[in-house]
Amino acid sequence: MADSAAKREADSAGTDELAQRVKRAKADNENGGGGAGKDPECENILSEFKTSAVLSDSAREKNIFIRGKLAGQEAVVILEKTPIREDSLAELFSGSRLKLEMRNDIYSTYRLQAPPQLNEIKTTVVCPATEKHVKKYQRQESFLVEETGEDYQSITLPYIQKQSFSVQWVHNILEKKAEVERIVFEDPDPKVGFVLLPDFKWDQKQVDDLYLIAIAQQRDIRSLRDLTPEHLPLLQNVFQKGKEAVLQRYKLPASKLRVYLHYQPSYYHLHVHFTKLGYEAPGCGVERAHLLADVIQNLQSDPRYYKTRTLYFPLRADDGLLGKFKEAERL
């Protein structure tokens, strides 16, 4: 799982990098790089590019990472559409063609065909590209897995136990052997206590993308599946004191926070995510996140909720656990 956590970080580094590129491109544009006449025209070296595979793409971010051959060499080409600029709207509206798609009541949709210079695609070429470049941009497909209580006992739990993923780094934090200076709040109680600290993904430069992790002092709770009503004091303590600590340190009230657990988690030592509402943190989707407030209510109304309930979660194609579900013909 350390592997897959590292991979995820690599993924998000990829998007961060792209975001920075977009930001830079925007700045370039604002600095008057706009006039087509001034630009250095160049030979279209991509006209001879031969695509061999799409490594990944994002319909939401309008980008695509492609592997192929350029003049006989391995290459990676990254395309990303550019943000829509306010200062080009008038020209865009006057200079484009419109094609009607659909009309219903007050709503209508069109396909707008814009002059090419107003609608550029940011293009990055890596050539020659190595296997490392290719892997960096390769996305893994995910599959939604349906795990009954029995599936957990017969497939997931044996897999977790056999892997015995190391959580030494978690113990180092709890024992103050590492990251001591990063701790935002600590409750040392062995039963209900926890340590709150910033997630690695957060650079702590602004609260817009606030991301903290609360790590339980108790070491024998692997995940949601282990939770019973005896853990309610722990969960309520994390919820209450965690929110207070965030308010005190970052001036963010509880109404600005999304507090949740992951299932499957990326490491099997109970931890809770605190992210800012409105920040679309990776992993905050309904298919993986469980609001702590809901977890508490569920345990209050049904002591065996997480023992018996069918849970759904995504697994990447290269995840060993997915293989186990396939072997068991549960996918």
Next chain:
Amino acid sequence: MADSAAKREADSAGTDELAQRVKRAKADNENGGGGAGKDPECENILSEFKTSAVLSDSAREKNIFIRGKLAGQEAVVILEKTPIREDSLAELFSGSRLKLEMRNDIYSTYRLQAPPQLNEIKTTVVCPATEKHVKKYQRQESFLVEETGEDYQSITLPYIQKQSFSVQWVHNILEKKAEVERIVFEDPDPKVGFVLLPDFKWDQKQVDDLYLIAIAQQRDIRSLRDLTPEHLPLLQNVFQKGKEAVLQRYKLPASKLRVYLHYQPSYYHLHVHFTKLGYEAPGCGVERAHLLADVIQNLQSDPRYYKTRTLYFPLRADDGLLGKFKEAERL
């Protein structure tokens, strides 16, 4: 199912006009919508659009929401660049102009100017637009609201009833007065039936960002809060037949789908979202989305689950409902 769907399509094409629309929609689909010559050209109504304000935009998602005047009426125009399609890459590489920006070692960046028909901008026009539309698209801070069962009865329900938001466009779809040719699947049963069609946000050019909506035929279910075990046959029917229809039409199995409801929904007529797993669809976060599979389990284990449970959801600063929660000192 293909047969009966085809039959239904033929049946619904009662008038010549409808028959033509169905034929056109079909031809468009088969041709991938690509050929510029075949498309319904229309007057560029946006050439006279006067922008008054940018309501919001996203550099990440490459979209912009604009308020302005169209033929003397208030209008909202939404532009969003389209995802990059794998099947158009060869044409894109051969038919574009490249402008060099930067070269460093194995890395180089360019601005690519593509043929307009390969690089369209999805355009949605709301006209005439009301203050409500403007507010809907205006970027706003959000607050997480905690709604108990009693809060729903005393705050939320009276507010919804008083507002009486129009769902005329939903009724138009159910009555085949609009969007007939967009229907992907239909079950006409008045109790358990539904209509499945693409969400406006999806341009249907690639399945990477697949987004469909299933709209219940029943008109008296406002939201999650109205659901009781009597609706289980409806929910199970939507889940089962919706997944089958997506598999048949788009070749996406259930393990690739995220199927969920929103609470609060954006309109109070029961509907279910089908999006592709891995596509971070707006609104798929744990704070607003509820997996249909969980909803079904919850109603099976507790008939009064959605009457009694405290639910959490984000509301925007300008949402009237947020004001009501503030008045009641529930925030």
